[in-house]
Amino acid sequence: MKTTVCFFLNGEKQVVKVEPSRTLLDVIRKDLGLTGTKKGCGDGDCGGCTVLIDGMPYNSCLVLIPKVEGKEVTTIEGLAENGQMHPIQQAFVNHGAIQCGFCTPGMIMSAKYILNANPKPTEKEIRQGISGNLCRCTGYQKIVEAIGSLAGKEV
Amino acid sequence: MKFAYYKAKSLPEAMTMLEELGDKGKIVAGGTDLLIGIQHGKYAAPEALVDISFIDDLNRLNVQNGDGLAIGATVTHGAICRALNVLEKYPALVEASSQLGSPQVRNLATVGGNICNAAPSAETAPALVALKSMARIVGPSGERQIELKDFFLGPSRTDLKQSEILVGLNINEPPQGSGNAYFRLSPRNALDIAIVNVAAYVKLNKDYTFEDVCICMGAVAPTPLRATSAEKALVGETFSEKLMREAGQLAKTHAVPITDVRASAEYRREMVAVLTEKALAKAYERAKLNM
Ligand SMILES: Cc1cc2nc3c(=O)[nH]c(=O)nc-3n(C[C@H](O)[C@H](O)[C@H](O)COP(=O)(O)OP(=O)(O)OC[C@H]3O[C@@H](n4cnc5c(N)ncnc54)[C@H](O)[C@@H]3O)c2cc1C
Ligand code: FES
Ligand code: FES
Numbered sequence: 001m002k003t004t005v006c007f008f009l010n011g012e013k014q015v016v017k018v019e020p021s022r023t024l025l026d027v028i029r030k031d032l033g034l035t036g037t038k039k040g041c042g043d044g045d046c047g048g049c050t051v052l053i054d055g056m057p058y059n060s061c062l063v064l065i066p067k068v069e070g071k072e073v074t075t076i077e078g079l080a081e082n083g084q085m086h087p088i089q090q091a092f093v094n095h096g097a098i099q100c101g102f103c104t105p106g107m108i109m110s111a112k113y114i115l116n117a118n119p120k121p122t123e124k125e126i127r128q129g130i131s132g133n134l135c136r137c138t139g140y141q142k143i144v145e146a147i148g149s150l151a152g153k154e155v
Numbered sequence: 156m157k158f159a160y161y162k163a164k165s166l167p168e169a170m171t172m173l174e175e176l177g178d179k180g181k182i183v184a185g186g187t188d189l190l191i192g193i194q195h196g197k198y199a200a201p202e203a204l205v206d207i208s209f210i211d212d213l214n215r216l217n218v219q220n221g222d223g224l225a226i227g228a229t230v231t232h233g234a235i236c237r238a239l240n241v242l243e244k245y246p247a248l249v250e251a252s253s254q255l256g257s258p259q260v261r262n263l264a265t266v267g268g269n270i271c272n273a274a275p276s277a278e279t280a281p282a283l284v285a286l287k288s289m290a291r292i293v294g295p296s297g298e299r300q301i302e303l304k305d306f307f308l309g310p311s312r313t314d315l316k317q318s319e320i321l322v323g324l325n326i327n328e329p330p331q332g333s334g335n336a337y338f339r340l341s342p343r344n345a346l347d348i349a350i351v352n353v354a355a356y357v358k359l360n361k362d363y364t365f366e367d368v369c370i371c372m373g374a375v376a377p378t379p380l381r382a383t384s385a386e387k388a389l390v391g392e393t394f395s396e397k398l399m400r401e402a403g404q405l406a407k408t409h410a411v412p413i414t415d416v417r418a419s420a421e422y423r424r425e426m427v428a429v430l431t432e433k434a435l436a437k438a439y440e441r442a443k444l445n446m
Contacts, residue, residue: 001159020160023190043191044260045346056233059259062187066160067206110258131345132257 007068009034010078016065024068025049025060028075036076036105040134047133050106051075057113059132076105079112087155088112088147095146099137107133111147115155123148156193159203163210166293166322172205173318174295182320184208184229185263187256188272208265213322218242223328228267228321232279236261244329246441247282247354250337254278257346267321270306273313276348276374280307282337284371284379285354286326294319304371307378332366333358334441338430339373342417349374350418351426353406355434357389359442365389370402370435375410375427382406382431389435399435403428 003020006013009032016031025042028034028051040046042061049061052074079086085093088108098104107130114121114129121129126147127140135143163169173180181201183189185208192198207213208229216234217225218241226235232252235242242249255261255269255278269279270290280303288303295318303324306314315321329335339352351374358367368389370382385405392398412423 003160019157021157042194044187044256047257047259050259056262057259058262062185062190062260062263064160064183064186064190064204064206066162067208069162113258128345129258132259134346 003066005065005069007070008072010074011072018065020064020066022065023061024051024058024063024065024073027065028060028073034075034077038102038105040102045134046103047106047110047130048103050109050133052109052113055113055116057110057132074109074112076108079108087150087153088115091146091149092143095142095149097138097142097146103133103135103137107135107143111143111150112155114147115150115153119153120151121147156190156200158200160206161203162206166210166212166320169205169207169210169320170293170295170318173320176203176205178317179203180205180318182207182271184265184268185231187260187264188268188274207320213267216241219328221328224326226266226324226326228270228323229265230267231263231265232256232261232269233258235266245286245326245335247285247335247337247356247438248279251279251282251339251352251354254339254341254344254349260346266324270303270324271313271315271321273307273309273311273378274348275310275377275379276350276352277379278339278349278352278373280379281352281354281371281373282335283324283326284381285337285356285369286329286335287356287369288324288326290324291322292319293322298322300325304379304381309377329356330358332360332442332446334438334443334445336434336437336441338434338437340426340430348417351375351412351423351430353427353430353434355431355438357435357438357442359439359446361446362393363443363446364391364393368435370406370431372406372410372427372431375412375423380409382409384408385431394439396436399432400428402435403432406431 038048040048179202213227213229235252339349385402407428
């Protein structure tokens, strides 16, 4: 039986009528059309589906949709403002931290949490913070540098 | 994957839902084991899930100086990691929770789910057993408590009866002169379960001899396993590297591991000796700082 779930997606109120067995990832991509959040594995292993729920990072492929009732969900689409890339997005571009780009939305959401929780993370803290995000292309180094370059800056 | 879903707001409400659903219902907390299990056909999809993760009473982590620690079943591993400063007497637990999965998984996955899922490699099981946790259970016939070491019956099998809920774990405050530690070995540092994991608790006498020792090993038997012969061999003795090595060798004799994609039984047996030695040495070092 379908259930109604009301939550905030990138600041906008959403009311969806869906099967409660569906995941947040699936609803964001298919019902709400925001395909920036990626499905790599569907098992919690790759981090491609990382979103922030009330500011904390989660694998949206593991979150049943009724769990976000009343919560604030932030996806990669919620970062740019007035057509201007978010500083984290810009840092990834500047540092060549993007190759195929599939891991990037999830990486950037993890990066946002890392920097919000701890504005001056050490390299080790950055590496631990992105340990739930797999990247097949970059070897991580440039991603770590991109995030490190934002230490102490407003994100 | 299709099922009905009920969000319980209180423990009595969850109990009523579970009793009405009977064997058609299943508890979900974070769902990080359950959903994957359903998707991969490990379990038949239940008709209905009862979500207990929104019950305030189960979400609490209570640390009372002198009184010990009460961990609500739906406290997440992420919450344990962030409570580092209030859990300074329970480093084994923090070391276990902080090595589970990834930051994202830890924000969803609960301590109770880790215990009730009863994987032989469950991250927090050795730490919680070594800290002598009591499991608090509520069911149709009321509330009961059981020592966590007796809770596990086999892979995915626990002492829980139908419609029973693990409501939390209680740990007496580790006394002065004691220390505890947890070590795990895994092919990767994140996002992979342990090949072997070991937690140790030691309490020292005033003369630094061992008064009490508890060693619990994971992933080397169908359930978390106490290394009782190693524990006994240490009591009354004084710390030495040689003695720790001997304890590791004794621990190894209890292990009955399996061979799987992650490691061979032989490798697990060797490594459980090494991790036991390390966990004991670390627990001892912490106990000395706490005399
Ligand atoms: C990508 C990934 C990586 C992982 N890595 C690790 C790891 O490194 N180490 C590790 O140990 N585990 C790991 N896990 C497994 C899992 O995350 C943990 O076991 C977690 O603690 C389970 O908690 P949960 O709340 O998600 O449980 P759920 O999936 O909600 O529940 C698990 C089982 O326990 C039952 N249950 C849950 N809570 C209760 C309760 N209070 N009373 C009665 N029954 C209950 C459920 O019915 C279900 O059968 C990983 C999982 C994923 C997806
Ligand atoms: S799609 Fe969610 S972690 Fe891979
Ligand atoms: S840039 Fe291709 S997976 Fe990371």
